[in-house]
Amino acid sequence: MKHSLTFLVLSCIALMASAENVTTPESVISKTSETLNNLKSISYSSYREINNFKDNYFAKNSGSSYFEYDATIDGKVARFQLQNEKSLQVYNGTEYFLLDDADKTVELEKRTAKQMGSISLLYNSVTTLRIVLPLLLKDQNIPKSLKDTVIEGKSYDLVQFALNKKSMEFPSGFTNFDSEVIKYYKLIIDKETALPYMVFDGNSILKDQYYTKTIFTNINVNPKSPAEDSWYSSSYKGYEQKKEGIQNPMIKVGSILQNWSLPKYDPKKSDLLKSSDLNGKIVLMEFWIKNCGYCMLAFPEIKELEEKYGKKIEIVSVNAYDKKSEIDFFYNREKPKYQMLYNGEKFANSLGIYAYPASIILDKSGKVIYTSRGFDKEGVEKFLKGIL
Known part of the structure; x- marks a missing residue:
């Protein structure tokens, strides 16, 4: 009888331990969120493509990103450098500037984190995920699921979630829509490092006619900081201040169109x-x-x-x-x-x-x-x- 009782107790303990170790979408998101939010800096390469079959549109871009983080400031980004084949974008904590290699011009302006959401290399970026994942965990109404996926012989975690009338955005985490649309996301995570490998997004309106895919490679969670003089536009020689084009005001009611x-x-x-x-x-x-x-x-x-x-x-x-x-x-x-x-x-x-x-x-x-x-x-x- 004692042996039976001991076996029963041990079985219950084993079942409890097993239950605690069950992998859930929340546990995977939590681990990745913790990993990203403990970083002081990161560098990586990214490739993104946009496929819009309905409207006959395809685009792709790639580049390298370097971020330094500070949890005490808006957007949690202290400074960054984003490089692609055509330009370099730098935010040094006070100023933002863009160096255009094609026409050798520089655009310099003061920006806050809230004014940087339109930058292409921030779209569905690791830095955006760093902000979004804690919000996903807090909102239990956001449907989430988890399964395994295999890419080139390697097993990954595939977390799927859906956002109703909103999408991921830097630096607020989410941006809201007026239209009735659901954004569908697939986040593929490396099981060994808990770092993101790929992000897919689509929507309920265009369905299989539209999706974007972003892939992260060469991730370094302890990168060497770029040279200090690289953070200032004055260090880059041969670039001229970009001149703002003069735009006509929109034609007014009462005007007569010239012959065309x-x-x-x-x-x-x-x-x-x-x-x-x-x-x-x-x-x-x-x-x-x-x-x-x-x-x-x-x-x-x-x-x-x-x-x-x-x-x-x-x-x-x-x-x-x-x-x-x-x-x-x-x-x-x-x-x-x-x-x-x-x-x-x-x-x-x-x-x-x-x-x-x-x-x-x-x-x-x-x-x-x-x-x-x-x-x-x-x-x-x-x-x-x-x-x-």
Whole structure:
């Protein structure tokens, strides 16, 4: 009886120990978070690619990163150096500067951590994960899962999580969306070092039509600090201060457009649309480029406006600078009943349009009666109902 009781006790202890050692998404995230947040500095190489099959877009970039951390300051980054084949970006704790090797110019400005979220090499970076992972652990409402994956014969932990109406961002951790979208993440972690190896992200709108992939290699958790003079723009000779281009203000309501003409997109023939061809018509002009998420969202909205108002107004889509072969993809996908023009950058700039999408409405005399930075379908439709 004593032997049976002893065996039962030992079995219970073994089961309890086994339960404590069960690997969970939280335990893997916690270990990686602890590893990253205990670092004083790190260096690594990264490769990222963006695949957007729906909108015929692919891009890739790579570079090397060096970070020094300080948990007491905003963003927890004391300073960094980011290098790719075209430029060097340096933040020394006070100033940020970018050295452009192509045109030998330097951009120098004071920035805070909050103003650096748009830097490409910070997107889904190790440093961003360092901030995000503790937030993932705190929020039990974020669904998480764990499984093994094998890459080139090596086993890794694969943590998956989903963010509702938000995504990872430096330095706040998350940025929120107004639209109903779920961001799906896959974080592949080295089991031996607890360091991230790869980050995938996609979303519930484009699903398998879109994803990004970032791979980290050559990770050094005790790197040698770059030379002290490399942290100051004055140390780099042969670079001139970049001159800010002069931009026209956006054309004002009440202005009259000067005569213009642009090539029509037509796979069968070449032809021009002239401003005189639109005399006596109310015209909605929408300006767009290929690599622009909001421009892509505007396509179905313009199609809806065409179906509702196409007999009362003329809709003209103006691509700024994409190649004709690239516009071909969108023409074949959208099959627009409205006219699609291209080579419109100079024309757009003359109207004070440098960011896309943008839209203007002309009355029958060619006078500007509506302008919008971005494309606001509700605003456009409300305006059209008021004048038709």
